[in-house]
Amino acid sequence: MQPAVSVKDLKIAYGDHTVIEKLSIDIAPREFLVLLGPSGCGKSTLLNAIAGLQDITDGEMWISGKNVTWDEPKDRGIGMVFQSYALYPRMTVRKNLSFGLRVAGLPKAEIDARIARTASLLHLDTLLDRRPSELSGGQRQRVAIGRALVREVDVFLFDEPLSNLDAKLRNELRVEIKKLHQSLGNTMIYVTHDQVEALTLADRIAVMKDGVIQQFATPSEIYHRPANLFVAGFIGAPAMNFIEGRIVVDTGTPIFESNGLKINLSGYPLLTSFKAGPATLGIRPEHLAPDGAERGWPTIPGTVSVVEPMGADTVIWFDWAGDSLSSRVMGDVTFVPNTRIAPGLDIAKASLFDADGVRL
Amino acid sequence: MATLHARGPKPSRLTIGRIGLYAFLILAALFFLLPLYTMLVTSLKTMEEIRQGRIFAVPEIIGFNAWKTAWSGACMGTQCLGVRIGFWNSVKITVPAVAISVFIGAINGYALSFWRPRGSGLLFGLLMAGGLIPYQIFLYPLVRLLANLSLYNSVAGVVLVHVIFGLPLVTLLFRNYFMAIPEELCKAARVDGAGFWRIFLEIMLPMSVPMVVVASIFQFTGIWNDFLIGLVFAGRDNLPMTVQLNNIVNTTMGERAYNVNMAATILTAVVPLAIYFFSGRWFVRGVAAGAVKG
Numbered sequence: 307m308q309p310a311v312s313v314k315d316l317k318i319a320y321g322d323h324t325v326i327e328k329l330s331i332d333i334a335p336r337e338f339l340v341l342l343g344p345s346g347c348g349k350s351t352l353l354n355a356i357a358g359l360q361d362i363t364d365g366e367m368w369i370s371g372k373n374v375t376w377d378e379p380k381d382r383g384i385g386m387v388f389q390s391y392a393l394y395p396r397m398t399v400r401k402n403l404s405f406g407l408r409v410a411g412l413p414k415a416e417i418d419a420r421i422a423r424t425a426s427l428l429h430l431d432t433l434l435d436r437r438p439s440e441l442s443g444g445q446r447q448r449v450a451i452g453r454a455l456v457r458e459v460d461v462f463l464f465d466e467p468l469s470n471l472d473a474k475l476r477n478e479l480r481v482e483i484k485k486l487h488q489s490l491g492n493t494m495i496y497v498t499h500d501q502v503e504a505l506t507l508a509d510r511i512a513v514m515k516d517g518v519i520q521q522f523a524t525p526s527e528i529y530h531r532p533a534n535l536f537v538a539g540f541i542g543a544p545a546m547n548f549i550e551g552r553i554v555v556d557t558g559t560p561i562f563e564s565n566g567l568k569i570n571l572s573g574y575p576l577l578t579s580f581k582a583g584p585a586t587l588g589i590r591p592e593h594l595a596p597d598g599a600e601r602g603w604p605t606i607p608g609t610v611s612v613v614e615p616m617g618a619d620t621v622i623w624f625d626w627a628g629d630s631l632s633s634r635v636m637g638d639v640t641f642v643p644n645t646r647i648a649p650g651l652d653i654a655k656a657s658l659f660d661a662d663g664v665r666l
Numbered sequence: 667m668a669t670l671h672a673r674g675p676k677p678s679r680l681t682i683g684r685i686g687l688y689a690f691l692i693l694a695a696l697f698f699l700l701p702l703y704t705m706l707v708t709s710l711k712t713m714e715e716i717r718q719g720r721i722f723a724v725p726e727i728i729g730f731n732a733w734k735t736a737w738s739g740a741c742m743g744t745q746c747l748g749v750r751i752g753f754w755n756s757v758k759i760t761v762p763a764v765a766i767s768v769f770i771g772a773i774n775g776y777a778l779s780f781w782r783p784r785g786s787g788l789l790f791g792l793l794m795a796g797g798l799i800p801y802q803i804f805l806y807p808l809v810r811l812l813a814n815l816s817l818y819n820s821v822a823g824v825v826l827v828h829v830i831f832g833l834p835l836v837t838l839l840f841r842n843y844f845m846a847i848p849e850e851l852c853k854a855a856r857v858d859g860a861g862f863w864r865i866f867l868e869i870m871l872p873m874s875v876p877m878v879v880v881a882s883i884f885q886f887t888g889i890w891n892d893f894l895i896g897l898v899f900a901g902r903d904n905l906p907m908t909v910q911l912n913n914i915v916n917t918t919m920g921e922r923a924y925n926v927n928m929a930a931t932i933l934t935a936v937v938p939l940a941i942y943f944f945s946g947r948w949f950v951r952g953v954a955a956g957a958v959k960g
Binding site: 354357359378379380384385386388389390392393394395396405406409410450453454457465 | 848850851853854855856857858859860864868869872873
């Protein structure tokens with residue numbers, strides 16, 4: 307199947323400073339792709355390059371089977387939504403929506419029909435004659451989304467569209483965007499630094515760091531089987547627990563050793579092969595259970611330092627061998643600081659990384 | 667003294683420092699208004715009264731004859747047509763010069779902030795450097811240049827010179843104003859298919875009305891009050907009001923008509939004064955918008 311968007315050997319540099327070096331990615335039609343990464347990782351730059359708003363140094367850009375590398379943004383068949391809404395302040399909502407269509411010289415009847423369709427889809431009907439300054443943040447962002455939708459193109463680009471909104475609105479609009487994708491079925495590329503948005507919205511996530519894609523996979527794969535230490539540490543809140551140690555394969559059974567801790571690795575879902583030597587064991591808080599010993603899991607004894615109740619669940623922080631580790635339990639379970647606990651870890655859900663930080 | 671229970675807004679208290687401050691401000695205001703007051707009362711007096719030498723006294727009989735003479739009868743050399751000739755010349759020079767310089771400055775600022783073509787930083791630097799050089803230095807080269815273009819001694823020539831000297835300031839004002847506007851607005855318009863001019867005319871210019879007003883005020887007062895450029899480039903038939911005023915004041919036949927001179931001076935100053943007066947609100951708003959994030 308022909309990809310909806312294809313980036314080939316993209317390079318972006320400002321003088322000597324290279325932001326993106328030889329990046330390639332294919333996005334399938336109707337796919338919801340999220341570009342996720344910390345600030346300055348090049349994700350917005352990549353999105354702007356796809357839109358044609360960013361000059362590129364080398365490489366090719368294909369959208370819907372057409373080489374658009376040298377095309378203007380308007381000729382690429384894209385619609386875009388920006389973080390700051392970027393609504394035209396002196397125009398009403400109606401004029402904002404119709405601006406691009408008027409520029410393109412569409413007949414008035416067609417413009418009116420498209421605006422009516424988009425307005426009802428996004429519940430903007432009653433707002434059409436207002437100015438952006440008379441709208442709330444959530445309404446403004448809906449208008450911005452509408453302005454992309456009226457273009458009726460194959461690919462929609464979102465550049466951190468929810469970052470300016472408060473938490474409640476962000477959750478509401480996130481659901482709306484997901485619904486929109488389900489009903490429209492367009493290809494969507496969505497840039498964010500918010501892992502919750504990434505995990506909830508994406509069909510596939512591309513985690514980026516320093517202009518390089520670290521892992522390109524489904525949200526579940528990224529969360530449960532992170533490809534390297536960076537992805538493992540970036541995704542998940544509270545972050546994955548990391549235990550530094552070494553792998554020993556003396557007697558045939560691979561053992562992870564750290565500060566007197568010995569963990570049998572036989573049950574670990576191995577990707578490559580065990581190598582004796584330094585390694586990092588990663589375990590998510592929810593896979594470190596205080597009642598783990600009862601299930602026969604290896605335990606890590608420690609002292610409770612802080613208890614964070616979060617409603618649905620509670621995070622228990624405990625000290626072990628100078629490290630602070632976290633365990634996630636049900637919200638109705640309580641622990642008292644300074645008591646001893648020995649949570650057990652589920653090795654089948656763990657992640658093991660070699661000395662270079664690559665998953666084993 | 668009973669201690670008061672603190673509750674509600676903190677009571678304001680008039681301290682000696684405050685009183686001193688206000689006294690100083692009022693005195694300073696009076697000091698700067700004094701010349702205007704003197705001009706006004708003198709222009710309304712008869713020559714006999716002026717000869718008594720009490721320049722701060724209120725006129726005994728208020729008369730507007732001096733104003734009439736100043737507007738339509740005061741002599742410049744042998745020509746006795748009043749400052750109204752200069753007034754219309756100044757209008758013919760100032761209005762197009764303000765309109766053109768503000769429009770081009772807005773385009774410059776827009777291009778420098780949103781499009782940043784190669785070398786735009788250098789261009790902006792040179793423009794600012796040019797704005798800092800005293801313009802007397804440019805006079806002779808410009809006279810030669812305009813003579814070669816056959817624009818010397820013409821309204822078009824003066825307008826051109828005013829536009830050139832106005833551009834650094836207007837460009838700077840608009841650049842700073844546009845820098846505070848998110849770049850994404852320009853990007854969104856590009857995705858919508860708008861080009862350089864359409865984004866400028868349909869999106870950026872309508873947003874920058876406060877800045878247009880401020881830049882126009884700056885330019886209008888600057889150009890209206892200009893003496894040197896008008897004197898050098900306008901030619902005898904197009905002298906602006908300021909130059910004509912100077913010539914009238916320096917033309918004396920017998921007695922020096924102080925009341926007419928004062929009236930002519932006020933007439934010359936009244937246009938920029940009125941603009942400041944009526945647009946103060948816009949002025950402050952635009953300056954603040956340019957300085958801080960809008």
